[in-house]
Amino acid sequence: MRPRAREWRHPFLATTKQAAREETDALIADEYLADLVYNALLERGEPSKVSEITLEINNPRISFPVVRRVLSDSPRFLSVDRMWTLKARYLDRSRPTERNLVEVMQAAGRALDNTTLATELSEVYGRPAEVYFPLLSKVLKNEKAYFRTTHNEYGPIAWLPLVDGEEEEDVLFDNSLKRADLAPYADAPKLWNEKGYAAATRAVVEAVGRPVPHRVLGVLAWLTLREDYDPRAHLVSCLADSSLVWLSTGRWVTRAQADKLERLLEERGALLASEDGAAADDFAPEEPAAAIADPEPTPAVAPAAPVAAAAEPAVITAPDPAPVPAPAEDAYKSIDVTDSDLSALEQIISERGTVVDASELLALRYEVVAGDPSYRADVTTLTERLKSDDRFQHVGAGRFREPNSLPLFVFSVPEFLAFPDLQFVSMDGEIMDEEIEDEGFAANLRQEMLNPLAQDVADDEGRYTGPGHEPGASVRCVVKSHHKEIGTFPLCQIPDGFFPADAPVVEIVVRDADGNPHDVIVNNDLRLVFNLFGLYEALPHDSGSVFLLHPAARPYEFRFEARPDEQDPQAYVAPQRFSELLALREQAEESGDVATFDITCEVLAHQAKGLDFVQLLTEVNIVRRVTRRKLASILSNYLCFFQKPGQPVWRFDAKKREMGTDRAKRKYLKR
Secondary structure, eight states: OOOOOOOOOOTTOOSSHHHHHHHHHHHHHHHHHHHHHHHHHHHHOSOBOHHHHHHHHOOTTSOHHHHHHHHHHOTTEEEETTEEEEGGGGOOTTSOHHHHHHHHHHHHTSOEEHHHHHHHHHHHHTSOGGGGHHHHHHHTTOTTTEEEOTTSEEEEGGGSOOOOOSSHHHHHHHTTOOHHHHGGGTTSOOOOOTTOHHHHHHHHHHHHOSOEEHHHHHHHHHHHHGGGOOHHHHHHHHHTOTTEEEOTTSEEEEHHHHHHHHHHHHHHHHHHHOSSSOSGGGGOOSSOOOOOOOSSOOOOOOSOOOOOOOOOOHHHHSOOOOOOOOOOGGGSOOOOOOHHHHHHHHHHHHHHTSOEEHHHHHHHHHOOOTTSTTHHHHHHHHHHHHHTOTTOEEOSTTEEEOTTOSOGGGGSOOGGGOOOOOOOBOTTSOBOSOOBOGGGOOTTHHHHTTSTTTOBTTBSOSSOOSSOOOTTOOEEEEEOHHHHHHTOEEGGGSOTTSSOOSSSEEEEEEEOTTOOEEEEEEETTTTEEEOOHHHHTTOOOSSOEEEEEEEOSSTTEEEEEEEEEEEOTTTOOOHHHHHHHHHHHHHHHHHSOOOHHHHHHHHHHHOTTOBOHHHHHHHHHHHSOOOHHHHHHHHHHBTTEEOOTTOOOBEEOGGGGGGOBOGGGGGGBOO
């Protein structure tokens, strides 16, 4: 049996109220995770490996390292012959069967169906499960001892609130509560009625923002409904509501709160799986984990009573063998990835239905994790093997998914972002909007075109040309209207190497201010980022909103920070002006014969003080998509556009509009 580890502690927790809250959240996450693991072992019905338990849970956020950690930390589990099982399977066989039946329910902390109960009794007594079905059929009919859920699962009636007392003080006493215990819920919604138990429970839990004991909720409901309150209907109704999650300690959280716990567990798993001192032994401990507690005292109302001490088989209590010195790393042979291994890994990814890290696959198939001597070599071997097999699609940073499982739209530039290939001829028969060679550009336009804000998808340098960027530093990004409208972003504003570049199409995770993950796709070939819709909701401006991207510990994870009070001076377009440009776009589309030269004239005619190149490019692109070289050619080639000496802005001289192009530029025309 492995030595017991102390409870996991986040390395950055400080001695503040917020830190205390974070630590409490971590403990509640432990409770939630232990329930997931317990349910997985119940489902399997036999001792299992860590990898088998993790696969049974089948949640992308619940990784091998956190499952292994909770198995070691929680007293609900035992290690037997290098497998993990439930401690409740070693109850005292000399006791009456019905007593052990109740102990099985209490240890699970949840209602169980006949099949599961029979299987667990079979594990306790070493007899076939079929022996217990007649007994269960008879015993569980006793409504004074058990309740039944809508899914034909059973639990002890002792989990229900006691509301037989006539006076409030009696009911509080029967439920081991005091008036002070109800004080935190004074402002909670009072929506109780005999047909809305689940909705009212959810409202209270949401309002309180932390797990709420069911007994407390029962007493709150009784205080409103009195003789109309039905304890059995209350619990059964809540258990049938998918928006509520029951913890084995008899407390409720909402599904949204459970999602936050899963995100915390996901982050913990990443920390445990990292090679930077986060392997399991780096957190190794000196004492067992403490019991879960809230920062504010709440009554102890867990339905699960401690499993009675029982004489355990000798194989469990036998002392651990003397430690053997670990051989040198080169003494460990790297894994041999066989065809059967690949088939099993293919099935794992298929069942997950999402992207899976190679380190997680290594743990699930071979039970090799960070901290093991051969880990580095093994994860490299497995990654390269998966990359070379058509059954797996590498999506960057050592992560894989099923082939052809990414949405098709991430493999091509959206038509909305395409630059139209239009030709126009003036009344004098002159070809309009012709491009010229870069050598013919006026002033410093060649330098202006290297500005990342001037570049765009299908119109960039193929590399980052902005200011220097330190590895690990954040990136400032500016969104223009056409990208905000369809949830995309051009890589021309992202320094090379900021996103993983080891695959043509990379899948990353970007977390918003609340920590919610957003699956984002980076097409390195197209140099375009997809799926930013949800994140853009935090940006106030149609064009010119600013956000920051912060790298996280994992190479494929980033944090999105909206800057609603900041607007980029070159890309920002005021709402009134934006509406005017949209009207101009509509006119140009309806007319069909408006050259980009004409659009440029209209834009600059409205700006008496002129616009610099990026500002002008931004406004013209709202009316019609235009490349930077085409606009630079128009500015350089037509006599009506000019700059004053020493000033970067472009102006329009309406008197010269009919003078046409500069003859000196003809030698630069592209033919």
